[in-house]
Amino acid sequence: MTGLSGARIRSLALLFLGLALTATSPVLVHADTAPAGIFRIMLMVPQPNQARQSWSLLVQSNLQALGIDAQRVVLDWPTIYDRALTPASDVLGRSYNNGGFDALFLGYALGIDADPWSYYHSSQFAPIGSNYYLWNNSQNNQLTKQIKETIDKTQRLDLVKQWQALAYDQQPSATILYTKEIVAFDYTMPNAQYVFSTYHFPYWPPIEQLSMMGGSTTGSITLAQTGPAPSEGFNPTLSSSYYDQTVYGAMFSALAQRNDTIFKNMIPQLATGWSVASDQKTWTVSLRPGVTWHDGVPFNATDVKFTFDALQDDGLAADNEAFIKGIVGGKSSVTIVDPYTVRFTLPSPYAYFVENVLTTPIIPAHMLASVPYADWRTSPFNTGIGGGPVGTGPYKFVSYDPATETNHLTRNDNYFDFPENGKTALQSRGAFEVKDYYVKHIPSSDNAVSALKTGSVSVLDAQYALETQTSFLATWPSNQWTSYDAFGVQELGFNMKHPIFGTGVNTPLALSDPSKASLAAKYVRQAISYAIPRDLIIQQLLAGYSNPGITTPVVGDYRTGFAVTEGFNIALTPYSFNLTKSRQLLQAAGYFPAPPPTIWETWGFAVTVMLLATVVTLGVLYTVEVRRNRAIRSSPSTPPSSSPSSSSPVPPPSTGSESNSPLNNP
DSSP: OOSSOHHHHHHHHHHHHHHHTOOSSSEEEOOTTOOOOSSEEEEEEESSOHHHHHHHHHHHHHHHHTTOEEEEEEEOHHHHIIIIISOOTTTTTOOGGGTSOSEEEEEEEOOSSOOTHHHHOGGGBTTSSSBTTOOOOHHHHHHHHHHHHOOSHHHHHHHHHHHHHHHHHHOSEEEEEEEEEEEEEOTTOTTHHHHHHHSOTTSOOOGGGOOOGGGOSSOEEEEEESSOSSSSOSOTTTOOOHHHHHHHTTTOOBSEEESOSSSOOEEESSEEEEEEOTTSOEEEEEEOTTOBOTTSOBOOHHHHHHHHHHHTOTTTOOTTHHHHHHHHOSGGGEEEEETTEEEEEOSSOOTTHHHHTTTSBOOOHHHHTTSOGGGTTTSHHHHOSSSOOOOSSSEEEEEEETTTTEEEEEEOTTOOOOTTTSHHHHHHTTOOOOOEEEEEEOOBHHHHHHHHHHTSOSEEOGGGOGGGOHHHHHHSOGGGEEEEEEEEEEEEEEOTTSTTTTSOTTSHHHHHOGGGHHHHHHHHHHHHHHTOOHHHIIIIISTTOEEEOOSSSOOEETTTTEESSTTOOTTOOOOOOOHHHHHHHHHHTTOOOOOOOOHHHHHHHHHHHHHHHHHHGGGOOOOOOBBBBSSSOBEEOOOOBSSOOSSOOOOOOOOSSSSBOSBEEO
16 A cells, blocks of 8 residues: 555554543543533443443434533443442432442343343342342333243243333333354364354353363363453352353352253253242252262252352342342242252242252352351452362362463363263263363453464453454454354443433423423433444444344344344334434423534544544454343453553453353443
8 A cells, every 4th residue: 555554554543542532540531512411411431342432432422412411431340330330328329420320331241041130120229139220110020020920931931022122112221232252262172163152151161061182181271361360259159250250160060051052951960950849939959969079078958058048148248149039038948958959949930940040150168158258258269369269160270370360270070970061971072171271361352362373372252352353353264263142232221310311300391290200211211322323333343243232131133033032022123323313302301402413513523433443443342241140130241452451340240140140241
């Protein structure tokens, strides 16, 4: 090419984009030309995901074009948690100016089944539940309760569709997109393409499913991920982090397990089976004899009772406490029948009991019963320093090196047998050949790609947003990476206690007619949703690797009708990008937004950002950050960044149980 070289153009583009995205430390971004505003909204954006920062700029610009005083603030994960995800009681529900939040850009790794009760029922409010946006709607409560308790699958999925239509209308969160993910790997694992396509999150990590070149059983692999582990820790009752699960998920077992993420059948793991009485509330679970913890102590019913008691204890304050309590009903609802039988007596039927409760990782009573709950977070069992976690899973903890942020696990050659994925079943199909498993934190996607190319790591996990690394994908062997529709979402969530777009009490319409406050708030949320250019974000920032979102947590492709999550309502389509419709809705709420400005005033800044983003392809690290694992959500996960962050963001919450995972990203 003539004139400036491609490298220099890229450098200049990155410079300009960096100025637009100023956000390495908490930073307030407010355009000098922003209007006084018909009302103010602060858009909170977690660090360091650059793709999300880019689309938050687009949304801010569009809201300002509507006459809204829209500002952005980019914050680290601890601050996001304190303001929105796990706020103190005196902060819960407050606006940004009062220590809480107005609206939050957030990502999740979701569970497989559509259980909106854990995300949106009013009993699941933060900080011990996953209803972060504090939606309290009687019709929503009724529908989510019906979904939770309806055993007949056809009827239940019809209710899911009805609920999705309600959430689509009410917009407690404006779902931006459903994620597609890419995992890349080297040549040393012959079945890696099949494994990572078939066993992705929430079946994570699937290390025991891998084979090694030449059938070797003494080799090692290193998986690179964008966030640190431990972040919240290795005790699955304490951590909702996707990054922590990448380590502890290989060490702990549950009573039940998904066979994979394709057929999604439930199989017994630590259990040998389960049955439910005719009341659909009394579950009897038979446990597998002969299983031992990594230290050789036998597993039994005491460990199961101990785990569920801890999760329901206010002293521990697990982030899925509200979910477990709401489903199980309290400590007295879990009883030991004999050393290898446990009974759960639920207060009401729960359709996803096996999928979202029996998949809870079980922890060892003999290791933790003598440790006060207040000390669990700092104990070696959780930190991996001066000791480490002890589980029953396919890999055992060896060490954590804080200097290199690397965890070392080794194969548990005493792993127990169970159908399909136990030791004998794995070995019979040439799997379970990785001996040493390392997990390394490499925050930069460019550095991670270089490490894969040079052989210093073996796997790049899906949080590196490799869809933006187009030159890498074009040259990396096609049989050494895989792409799939993920159980993930990115959204803009609203504080449903906010007096304008939450309760609506301070809108002009409500001030003239208080009975219409909630209607006015809905109009404002819908107006904001129409100001989000979903297709532009997906095509220009993510190279087409996503589908426009409709609602959380029900995932699918509205164009093809493909339901990633059962119950996806194909009658609904994403909110289109339509600023005229936004103005009409704001007017219906009593506002008189600014008239349409010139084309350049409307699009100049946005187009500039998009072009820059396209030129550099952003090296962007787009991550599912909150993995609400509970039947609940998945927790937030820390988004990748193209350069190392000055601070280590906290990944999204993940409960470890398949149902919830707050931010698997927060």
